[in-house]
Amino acid sequence: MSRGTSGVLECIHGSAIRVLAPNLWRRREADLQATLADLHAEARSKGGLAAAITLVMRECRVLVTELLRACRQAIIGGLGSDLRYAIRVLLQRPGATAVMVLTMALGIAVNVTVFRAVQQAILQPLPFDEPERIAILWDYDLERGRNAVGISTALAFDTYRNGGGALAEFAASRNGTLTLTGLERPLSPLKTFMTPSLHALFGVAPILGRTFTSEDAALGAAPVAMLSHELWQQLGGDPSIVGQPLELDGADSTIVGVMPAGFRFPLGNNPPLLWAPLQVEDWSERNTRNLFVFARLNEHISYEQFGSAMDELGASLAATYPDSFGGRGVRVDALQDRAFGPARVPLLVLMGAVGFVLLIACVNIANMQLARALGRTRELGLRIAIGASQTRIVRQLMVEALLVATAGGGLGLLAVLWTGPFVDRFMPPWASNEFYSTGLANTQVVIFTAFATIGTALIFGLAPALAVARGARNDATMRTSTEGRTGRRLRRGLTIAEVAISLVLLAGTGLMVRSLVSLRALDPGITTERLTVMRTGVRGDEYSVPERRAAHYRDVVARLNELPGVESATAGDRLPPTGLGASVAFTVSNGAAVDHGHEPRIGIRSVTPGYFATLKIEVISGIPFGHETDLAGEPVAVINETARRRFWPEADPVGSTITLLDDATPRRIVAVVGDVRTWGVPPETPPMLFLPHEQRAAATMTLAVRTEPGAAVSVEAMQKIILDAEPRSPIYNVTTMDQRIEDANRSVTGIAELLGWFAMLALALVTIGIYAIMSQTVRERFREFGIRMALGAPAKSMLRLVVRDALRIAAWGSAVGLVGALTLGRVLTGLLYDVAPHDPVTMGAVLLGMAAVVVTASAVPGLRAARTNPADTLRQD
Amino acid sequence: MVASEQSQAPLGPHLFEILLVLADGSAHGYGIVGAIRERTGSRVVLSTSTLYRGIERLLARGLIAEADGNAEDSSGGPPRKYYRLTSIGRSAAEQEARRLREVAAAAEARFLAPRSSR
Numbered sequence: 001m002s003r004g005t006s007g008v009l010e011c012i013h014g015s016a017i018r019v020l021a022p023n024l025w026r027r028r029e030a031d032l033q034a035t036l037a038d039l040h041a042e043a044r045s046k047g048g049l050a051a052a053i054t055l056v057m058r059e060c061r062v063l064v065t066e067l068l069r070a071c072r073q074a075i076i077g078g079l080g081s082d083l084r085y086a087i088r089v090l091l092q093r094p095g096a097t098a099v100m101v102l103t104m105a106l107g108i109a110v111n112v113t114v115f116r117a118v119q120q121a122i123l124q125p126l127p128f129d130e131p132e133r134i135a136i137l138w139d140y141d142l143e144r145g146r147n148a149v150g151i152s153t154a155l156a157f158d159t160y161r162n163g164g165g166a167l168a169e170f171a172a173s174r175n176g177t178l179t180l181t182g183l184e185r186p187l188s189p190l191k192t193f194m195t196p197s198l199h200a201l202f203g204v205a206p207i208l209g210r211t212f213t214s215e216d217a218a219l220g221a222a223p224v225a226m227l228s229h230e231l232w233q234q235l236g237g238d239p240s241i242v243g244q245p246l247e248l249d250g251a252d253s254t255i256v257g258v259m260p261a262g263f264r265f266p267l268g269n270n271p272p273l274l275w276a277p278l279q280v281e282d283w284s285e286r287n288t289r290n291l292f293v294f295a296r297l298n299e300h301i302s303y304e305q306f307g308s309a310m311d312e313l314g315a316s317l318a319a320t321y322p323d324s325f326g327g328r329g330v331r332v333d334a335l336q337d338r339a340f341g342p343a344r345v346p347l348l349v350l351m352g353a354v355g356f357v358l359l360i361a362c363v364n365i366a367n368m369q370l371a372r373a374l375g376r377t378r379e380l381g382l383r384i385a386i387g388a389s390q391t392r393i394v395r396q397l398m399v400e401a402l403l404v405a406t407a408g409g410g411l412g413l414l415a416v417l418w419t420g421p422f423v424d425r426f427m428p429p430w431a432s433n434e435f436y437s438t439g440l441a442n443t444q445v446v447i448f449t450a451f452a453t454i455g456t457a458l459i460f461g462l463a464p465a466l467a468v469a470r471g472a473r474n475d476a477t478m479r480t481s482t483e484g485r486t487g488r489r490l491r492r493g494l495t496i497a498e499v500a501i502s503l504v505l506l507a508g509t510g511l512m513v514r515s516l517v518s519l520r521a522l523d524p525g526i527t528t529e530r531l532t533v534m535r536t537g538v539r540g541d542e543y544s545v546p547e548r549r550a551a552h553y554r555d556v557v558a559r560l561n562e563l564p565g566v567e568s569a570t571a572g573d574r575l576p577p578t579g580l581g582a583s584v585a586f587t588v589s590n591g592a593a594v595d596h597g598h599e600p601r602i603g604i605r606s607v608t609p610g611y612f613a614t615l616k617i618e619v620i621s622g623i624p625f626g627h628e629t630d631l632a633g634e635p636v637a638v639i640n641e642t643a644r645r646r647f648w649p650e651a652d653p654v655g656s657t658i659t660l661l662d663d664a665t666p667r668r669i670v671a672v673v674g675d676v677r678t679w680g681v682p683p684e685t686p687p688m689l690f691l692p693h694e695q696r697a698a699a700t701m702t703l704a705v706r707t708e709p710g711a712a713v714s715v716e717a718m719q720k721i722i723l724d725a726e727p728r729s730p731i732y733n734v735t736t737m738d739q740r741i742e743d744a745n746r747s748v749t750g751i752a753e754l755l756g757w758f759a760m761l762a763l764a765l766v767t768i769g770i771y772a773i774m775s776q777t778v779r780e781r782f783r784e785f786g787i788r789m790a791l792g793a794p795a796k797s798m799l800r801l802v803v804r805d806a807l808r809i810a811a812w813g814s815a816v817g818l819v820g821a822l823t824l825g826r827v828l829t830g831l832l833y834d835v836a837p838h839d840p841v842t843m844g845a846v847l848l849g850m851a852a853v854v855v856t857a858s859a860v861p862g863l864r865a866a867r868t869n870p871a872d873t874l875r876q877d
Numbered sequence: 878m879v880a881s882e883q884s885q886a887p888l889g890p891h892l893f894e895i896l897l898v899l900a901d902g903s904a905h906g907y908g909i910v911g912a913i914r915e916r917t918g919s920r921v922v923l924s925t926s927t928l929y930r931g932i933e934r935l936l937a938r939g940l941i942a943e944a945d946g947n948a949e950d951s952s953g954g955p956p957r958k959y960y961r962l963t964s965i966g967r968s969a970a971e972q973e974a975r976r977l978r979e980v981a982a983a984a985e986a987r988f989l990a991p992r993s994s995r
Contacts (some may be wrong), residue, residue: 011926021926028929031906035925036956037906062924 022061086400091522094154104408107361109415110354129203137293138331155286168295171198176563193278209242209257214279231273249539286324307332363498366460373468393469410452426750499813507821509759510842512752518834525676527616531737537700549697560742565711570606570614573698589657601874622654622671629692635667643687770857778861786873799862808860891901903944903961940966
C-alpha cells in the first residue's frame, strides 16, 4: 500500500472521530493524532490496505453505536420527569393552557376535515386493478382545442379496438336509465351498458356469479344484468340470486352476477346500480356519439406510445369519413386524472387555506408560549446555573409544546365529528359523496393528524424554546436581561408572519367572493322562482312507439296544468342548467358556408309546447311551436340566440331550414329564443336546438311545474298525476329549480363560502394575536408610558403610540402578504370568473379590512396605556 | 473521598484491560492497544475512540495518571502522552481481579466440573 493511500485512510479515520465525537477530539487531539499515526504505520507495514480499512471501519462502527446511545440517552433519559414537570407547569395556568389547546384543536380540526375531502377525492386510488394503466379516450374538436371533448361513436370504438389491439385492451360503455318494475314502487336505477371486456379491463371480479360474455352482447341474446352490491342488498341480499329473473322495464332479465361493494363505475355521483351488456346494432354508426371508450394499456406501453397510435387511427378515420370525423382528434387521458381532475385545484386551494389557518394558530400559540416562557426566565436560568444544559431546557420547553399540541390534536380529531358535517354542507358533490362513510379514524387521517400535530409543535415550540434558552443562559450568568430583546423581536416577527398569512387567505377569499357575485349577477335566462322539477320515465314495449310516448307526456303535462294552483307545466328531456349534452352535426339552408366534413354541431332538446312560456325564456323572434305540432305535421325547430349568432351571423334564421345529420329531416326554424346559460366556471351558453316532443319523443323527461304565487301545491299531487297516467313510472330527483341551480353552482359557491369561513377564523385568530402582543407591549412599556405622561404627554398620544406600533407590524405583514396574495391569485385563475387574479379592488379592500382589524385589536391595549396613572408608575420605582 | 467511592464501582472489561497493561509500567495509547491485542490474541482490539474514552474515564476516577516525560520512545512524529497506574488504580484492579476470580470459581463449579450422574 502506498504512503499516499495510507495517509488518506488515516485522514478519514481522524475525520470520523472529529465529526462523530467532536468533544473527545477537542480534548485529546494531539494524543489521538499520534496514536492514529502509529496504528496506520503499523497497518502499512503489516497488513496493507485491508488492515487499514478494517481499522477505519471498526472505528466508524464504534463511533456510530456510541453516538446513537448518546442520542437515545439525550431524548429519553429523564423524559418522565420532564413530562411530569410540563404537566405541572401547564396546569399552573389552566386558562392560558386551555386557550392554546383550543386554538390548536380548531386548527387541527379544520385541517383534518379538509384532508378527509382530499383523501376522498384525490388520494384514494380508483377501485380498479392497476388503475394507472386504464385510459379513457375522447373525441375532440381540433379547432376548439383539447378541452372540447365529446364521447365516441360505435365506428370509432370499433376502429380503435381493431387498430390498437396490440397496445391495449378496449372496452366501451353507455349510460342509461331503466326501471326496476315488479317491486312495490317502481325503482329507477341508473344503468350502464358495457361491453363484456369492460369488467376484465377493470380487473374486478364479481362476488357472485359471472361477468358478461360475448354471447350476452350478441344481438337478440337473452337479456341479462349484473347487480351492484347496494342493489343486491336492497333486493334482500339473497346469496342464491344469480340465475333469478329481474323485471326491468316490464321485461324479464336474468341476474348473472353481483359486483363487490365499493366497485363504482362510472365514477359519477350516482353510481349505477346495475349493468347490462352493451348490444350494438350497427358497428358502422358514426354520427351518434354515445359511447365512453376505455383502454387498459398493455405492460410496457407508455401513454405517449398509445396516444400517438390513437392519433394515427383518428387521422385515418378523419380521412375516410370527413363528414363525421373531419376536424376531430383523439384525446387519451389516464382515467385517474380525468376522474379527479376537476376536484384537484379547489381542494388544494382549500387545503392551502386551512394550512394557513393552522399556521396562524401556531403563531398565536408560539406567541403565548414565548410570553409564558419569558416569564420563567428566572426559573430556567436557575436550572442552567445548577447544571442543566441548554439542550435540556429546550427539551423541557419542547415537551410542554408537544403536550399542548397532542392535547389539541386529539381534541381536533374529535372535533371533526362536528366540523366534518359542517364543511361537508359546502362541499361540491364530487367531494362530499360518501364523505363520512368510511369512519372517522382511518389510518391516513390519523397519520396526517400526527404529522400535523408534531409539525405544529415544532413550529410553535422550537423558536420560543431556543430564544428562551439563550435568554436564560444570559440571565444565569449576568442576571440583567429581563425579557431579552431576542424574545421581543421574535414575537414581532411572528405577528408580522401572522398578518402576512391571513392577508393571503383574505385576498384569496375576496377574489372568490367577487367571482361569485359576478356569477350570481348573470342573467340565467329563465325565471327560477316557484318551479318544482322532477324526473320521470316510461318504459316497456308499449312505449316503444314515439306516438305513445308523446301522448303520455302530453297527457301528463295537460293534467298538471289543470291542477289547482299550477300556473303552467312543461317537460323536456333535459332542463337547465344541464350543459350541452349530446350534440348532433347539422347543415343549414342559408347560414354561413361551411366545408363539407366540418359541419357544426348543436345541442338538442326535446320539449313540450309551453316550455318557453313556463320557464319564461325570452322569445327573440318568431313564434315557438305550440300544441298544433305533431308527428304528422311539418318538422319545426327553435334555436337559441347563441346558435343564431354563430350560424346565422347576418340573416334572420326564422323561416330557414336546418337538417340534422342523424335523421336527415329538414326542419323549419320557427323562432329564436334567449340563451339559458349553464353554471360553473366559466358559465357557458352552448348553441341549442329545441324540437317539439311530439316530433322527437323521449322516454325519460324532466317535468317543470310553476305554481301560482302564494299557492301551495303538494308534490304528492303532482306525483299522483304521473302515477295515474302510468303506475310503473319511477319518479326521482324531485327538487326545485333554485335548488338545481344552487347544486350546479356548488363547486364555486361551496369553495367560496368555505374559504370565507376559514378566512373569518384566520381573522379572529389574527385579532387575538395582535391584541395579545399589544397588551404585552403595553405591560412592558408601562413605566415608559407613565414617565411620558408625567412629563406632560396627553393620554390620547399613548393610544396613538400603541395603535401606530400595531399598524407598523401590520404594514410589514401586509407587504409580505401582498406578494403571497398575488401568487395565490394566479393559482386561483381557473376558479375565477370576471375577476382579475390581481384585482386591485379586492386587494385594496383586504388591506383596508386588515388595517381596521389591527386598529380595533390594538385600541383596547392602547386605551389601557392611555389610562396609565403616572403616579403609580413612579411609585413602583 | 469521592475518588475512593468511585474506585469501588465495577470496572468495565475494556477499562480493566487498560489497567492490566499499565500494571507492567507506563505506556502510550498505541502501546496499550498493541499490548491488549497481543495478550488476548486479537480477541480484544480497542478502537482509538474507545481507548481514549476509556483513558478519560480512568483519569477522571483517578485510577491512572499521565506519566511525566518519558523519552524512551524514539519513533519520531508528534509527542506521545504516557499513562501510568496510580495506587488507587492498582487496588481497584486487584479488587476487580479478586471479583473475577470469585466469578470464575463459581462458574467453574457449575459449568466445568465433571457431572455426577444419578
